[in-house]
Amino acid sequence: MEFDLKTIEALAPDQASLSAASKLTKRSNWPRLEKNEQQALIWGECQGSGSNPYRVVVDTGDHGYKCTCPSRKFPCKHTLALMWIAATAPASFAAAESSPEWVNDWLGRRRKTTPPPAQPIAGAAAKSIDEAARTDESAAVEDVAAVERREAAQRKRAEDTRQAVSAALDELDQWIADQLRLGLSGFVDGSSDRCRRIAARLVDMKATALAGRIDEIPSRLMALRGEEKPDAAIRELGKLVLLAKAWRSAPDDPELKRLVSTSETREQVLANPDARQVESFWEVLGEKIESRRDGLVSHSTWLLDLKSATPQFAVLLDYFPASAGRRSNAFAPGDRFDARLVFYPSRRPLRALVAERMGEVMSGAWPDFSFGAAKDPLATHASYQDAAPWITDCPLMLPPGAILVDDRGTGWWQATDDPRGIALPIAGAVNQTLLGLDLAATAALWDGARLDLLAAQSGFGRLDLS
Incomplete structure (x- = not known):
């Protein structure tokens, strides 16, 4: 895994891309950096302005690359930054015995070639990696x-x-x-x-x-x-x-x-000493994608803390223009990973950022959460509303139950061992194959009127409901 700074300089489309890449070479920008020397691959996840990081992979042999960002420059600043880190701090990459699925997908689609060494483009403006590295240092000292x-x-x-x-x-x-x-x-x-x-x-x-x-x-x-x-x-x-x-x-x-009014930046959240931080194993429960009237698309990725004795949730929230089309997500429902999350300051912290990602976690059943004597799933909702009554979507871990449909075609989640027979209506259409199936636990969002199902554990294993 060897990279030469002159090669990176030649590959860069322009000086602006090099300067932008130099600002992304800090380790804090990369929750995940890994390599597979046998495959001659390096890959990483670079945190952008949203909650979902951009995924970058580079073939160190022929300098092939792929990034999930929407940049129209090739290679983009994230790809250049990954190469730069490989050239100057190769120890930052953790050795991986196998590459993740998204890297394998890229390998399966690309046609590997052996191009000639990168050469500066004739007539292109001069590019200097040294100048890019000095960008921050050359700022004038203010009086x-x-x-x-x-x-x-x-x-x-x-x-x-x-x-x-x-x-x-x-x-x-x-x-x-x-x-x-x-x-x-x-x-x-x-x-x-x-x-x-x-x-x-x-x-x-x-x-x-x-x-x-x-x-x-x-x-x-x-x-x-x-x-x-x-x-x-x-x-x-x-x-x-x-x-x-x-x-x-x-x-x-x-x-x-x-x-x-406005939200904090990622940098402000990470620098906040009072922000709650949790390092744990996390499972992606599901995602919620909604088109807004202001022309944006909100993308919520809900996570479950697998080490907590009681159900603890987190949400990664991202916004992007609807005109940009569907953006690839860094996570898929059912994914499990070891990571440190930093939560936005809140009375009931839910929104979070992935500050550092350590690796993958083996699949398995959810922990056996304790629901309390009453097993009232709305008790959690009440506690959220008491602390922050402006919350709209409250995550719940429902006790054993089943999904039923009434005469009007509305789906309901029904508790199976609650003497009061508590039942909650479900938003949207219900998959008919789920009707009557015993669900040991179900993760869902409750907005005060409807359940938005995310995932469930059953005798058949994990069920993706989002």
Whole structure:
């Protein structure tokens, strides 16, 4: 596994790509770096702006490569950075006896050739890997006055944002009062136009995240039966009232800022000394992909902590433009891996980042979780709502049960050993092959009205329900 910096310099499409690659050579950017010397392969996962890392593989023999990022430059900055690490810090790569499935898929599709050594492109602008490495070092040292001016400008922008968001919440309060005054029936029928108008106003007033949430209310109402919509509308509006009230009492709270205006960057979360960190074995329960009205697609990947004595969950959340098409995911339902997750600060931490990935974990059954004497799956939901009533999707680990269908075709999860016979409705169509099957445990999301099934354990092993 040998790489020459001059070769990397020749392979780079331009100087900008080299400079961008130099910023990705830090080990903290790569939760996973592995090699297989027999196959002459190196591969890794580079954390981008989203929750799902980009997967990169390079053939060290013929310099073939593949990256899952959407870059139009070849090789991209992630590929160049992986080669750069191999050239300057080969010990960073852990030896692997076999390559992962996604690497094998690439090997099976590519037609291996033996190209001539990389040569600079005739007429191309000069490229220098030394210049790229010096990019960070060459920044001018700011004087004290410049630093003070910049910090003062940051404080002013933060104060301007707080004032704008405060005004936005005042307008939201008036809007909610108007909806209640005009009647829930009218709100349910006209929710699409009404929510779109107030969402546009909130975007103008810098309450961007809250605007996106309101814009999705109509789609959540549309998924329900007619008789359920008024109660659901009350829940949605009530959560907005509580969120606005909480922000006013603590406008600098990281969780509330994330839900109302803007989120922290990955770097800020990783650098936060108070952020919760959990190193454990994790299983990918399932994923939830939703197209939003603002032109983005939200991609949620739900994880289960396999070492915890009680059900503990995490979610990797990513957003990308719908125009970019379906993005390849770093994880597939059923995958298991050893990793350290860093959670976004929250009253009930769920959203997380993969800070470091150590390797794969053997498959098997879930732990035998203790559900408590009452075995009430909604007790978890109640505890989440007590701590953070603005949460929409609450992860649950359901006790032994089965899936049934009523006369109207609605699917239900039914507890099998609960004397009260608790039953919860299921969102969407139900796979007919699951009906009546004994499920030892089921992981699902509960939004207060419907279950969104993720995965289950049965006598036949793991079942993917997402």
